[in-house]
Amino acid sequence: MKYIIAIIKPHRLDPxxxxxxEIGVTGMTVSEVQGYGRQRxxxxxxxxxxxxxxxxxKVKLEIATDDGLVDQAVEALQSTVQTGQIVDGKIFVLDxxxxxxxxxxxxxxxxx
Ligand SMILES: Nc1ncnc2c1ncn2[C@@H]1O[C@H](COP(=O)(O)OP(=O)(O)OP(=O)(O)O)[C@@H](O)[C@H]1O
Ligand SMILES: [Mg+2]
Numbered sequence: 884m885k886y887i888i889a890i891i892k893p894h895r896l897d898p899x900x901x902x903x904x905e906i907g908v909t910g911m912t913v914s915e916v917q918g919y920g921r922q923r924x925x926x927x928x929x930x931x932x933x934x935x936x937x938x939x940x941k942v943k944l945e946i947a948t949d950d951g952l953v954d955q956a957v958e959a960l961q962s963t964v965q966t967g968q969i970v971d972g973k974i975f976v977l978d979x980x981x982x983x984x985x986x987x988x989x990x991x992x993x994x995x
Contacts, residue, residue: 903959957976
C-alpha cells in the first residue's frame with residue numbers, strides 16, 4: 884500500500900476529486916495548507932532581488948491506495964493538475980504499512 888500526498892492549487896481540488904473517484908479511489912483527506920516551492924512563493928525570482936519567502940495557500944490531498952491503484956492515481960492526479968507552468972504542485976508517494984477500519988477491525992487492503 885502507498886500513501887499519496889499531493890500539494891496542489893486550491894482551484895484544482897474539484898477536478899482532482901472527480902478524476903480520482905472515477906478510477907476507484909474510495910476516500911481522501913483534504914486540508915488547507917500554506918507552502919512554497921523553488922520560487923519561494925513568488926512568480927519569478929529576479930537576480931539580486933531581496934531574499935524573501937512568501938507562503939501561498941495550497942490544498943493538501945492525502946490518499947491511501949492499494950498497490951494496484953497507485954500508478955493510476957498518481958497519473959490521474961498529475962494529468963488533471965498539470966499545466967506545464969511553474970507551481971503546478973507536487974506529489975509525494977510514501978510506503979504505507981498498515982490500515983485499520985476502526986468499525987470492523989478490518990485491516991490493510993480490505994480496510995481501504
Ligand atoms: N521540498 C518540498 N517539501 C515539502 N513541500 C514542498 C516541497 N516543494 C514544494 N512543496 C509544496 O508544494 C507546493 C507547490 O510547489 P511547486 O509546485 O511550486 O514546486 P516546485 O518544486 O517549485 O516546482 P515548480 O518549479 O514547477 O514550481 C508548495 O507550495 C509547497 O507546499
Ligand atoms: Mg514552484
